Amino acid sequence: MARIADPDEELVRRVGQGDAAAIQAMVARKLPRILALAKRMLSDPIEAEDVAQEAMLRAWRQAPKWAPGKAKFDTWLHRVALNLCYDRLRRRREVVTDTPPERIDDGPAPDQGLLSAETGVRVDAALSRLPDRQREAIVLCHYQELTNIEAAALMEVSVEALESLLSRGRRALRVSLADLADDRGADRG
Amino acid sequence: MNAERLQQLVAAYGADPRRWPEAERDAGRALLAAGPGDATVEAARDLDYLLWASPQPAVSMALRDRVLASAAAAGLTPRRVRLWRDRLALTFGAGWAVAACAGVAAGVLVSAQISADASADAVLYQASQSALDDSEMLG
Numbered sequence: 001m002a003r004i005a006d007p008d009e010e011l012v013r014r015v016g017q018g019d020a021a022a023i024q025a026m027v028a029r030k031l032p033r034i035l036a037l038a039k040r041m042l043s044d045p046i047e048a049e050d051v052a053q054e055a056m057l058r059a060w061r062q063a064p065k066w067a068p069g070k071a072k073f074d075t076w077l078h079r080v081a082l083n084l085c086y087d088r089l090r091r092r093r094e095v096v097t098d099t100p101p102e103r104i105d106d107g108p109a110p111d112q113g114l115l116s117a118e119t120g121v122r123v124d125a126a127l128s129r130l131p132d133r134q135r136e137a138i139v140l141c142h143y144q145e146l147t148n149i150e151a152a153a154l155m156e157v158s159v160e161a162l163e164s165l166l167s168r169g170r171r172a173l174r175v176s177l178a179d180l181a182d183d184r185g186a187d188r189g
Numbered sequence: 190m191n192a193e194r195l196q197q198l199v200a201a202y203g204a205d206p207r208r209w210p211e212a213e214r215d216a217g218r219a220l221l222a223a224g225p226g227d228a229t230v231e232a233a234r235d236l237d238y239l240l241w242a243s244p245q246p247a248v249s250m251a252l253r254d255r256v257l258a259s260a261a262a263a264g265l266t267p268r269r270v271r272l273w274r275d276r277l278a279l280t281f282g283a284g285w286a287v288a289a290c291a292g293v294a295a296g297v298l299v300s301a302q303i304s305a306d307a308s309a310d311a312v313l314y315q316a317s318q319s320a321l322d323d324s325e326m327l328g
Binding site: 119 | 203208210
């Protein structure tokens, strides 16, 4: 099997040796990325922080024994974070609650000055309503910017299956956000 | 590459060719440029723009500090501290050596942390800004 080029290889090696500067750099490089993944998968910022913290802890444990060349460290870290996310998603489904999930207010359009923030809230809400696997596909490809091959491998599906998930997810998002897209079209004139 | 495959690419990956599979990117670009404007591509471009409105969560100082502290808890001590610990263990016994090195390791990590705080914060700040830069570039 051909050796896989990994831009994190040297950094992981130094982290494994306890290099304090490398540890700092790893946190700066990976923590925002993993937090963003967890936040978009789970919607809950507290749970997202828990997942990010646990994923990084596992990264510290793995670094001293990381064998370069077989996989990218970033891909491995994504796998760890996704597994932690799915653990939480499964736990949610097992918990019966009388309190309905918090709904985003779909009321009248806000003032222009708040449009970007409100749009972001609407987009995140629409993402959270997607089936888990469609959301995962969109988060990995669009936000985490993994290649289709990397994302398909992480999700343990073929590229064709990945594209099907992406297409269905994007179609559902277009429906959810149709009014915002119409506003954008009107602005374009 | 044909019109049907181009539609599949746009439906799955969006209107930005930079997000299409590398092997199909150039051919897709050429076909897109050669054809008339397409409502499907425009709709995909609108969705791409909206998706970038999703805010990039900021890493709190508290979370960063917990993650940094967990590195020491996971046993990531600098090599020179490990060598020193081994020498102390030979001379004084394992218990004393571990206690001494835990204090040194914490001190090394804290001092490195303090000296690197400004640059780490700058890197974190830049990382949080990069999503905004990307949205401007791709939107």
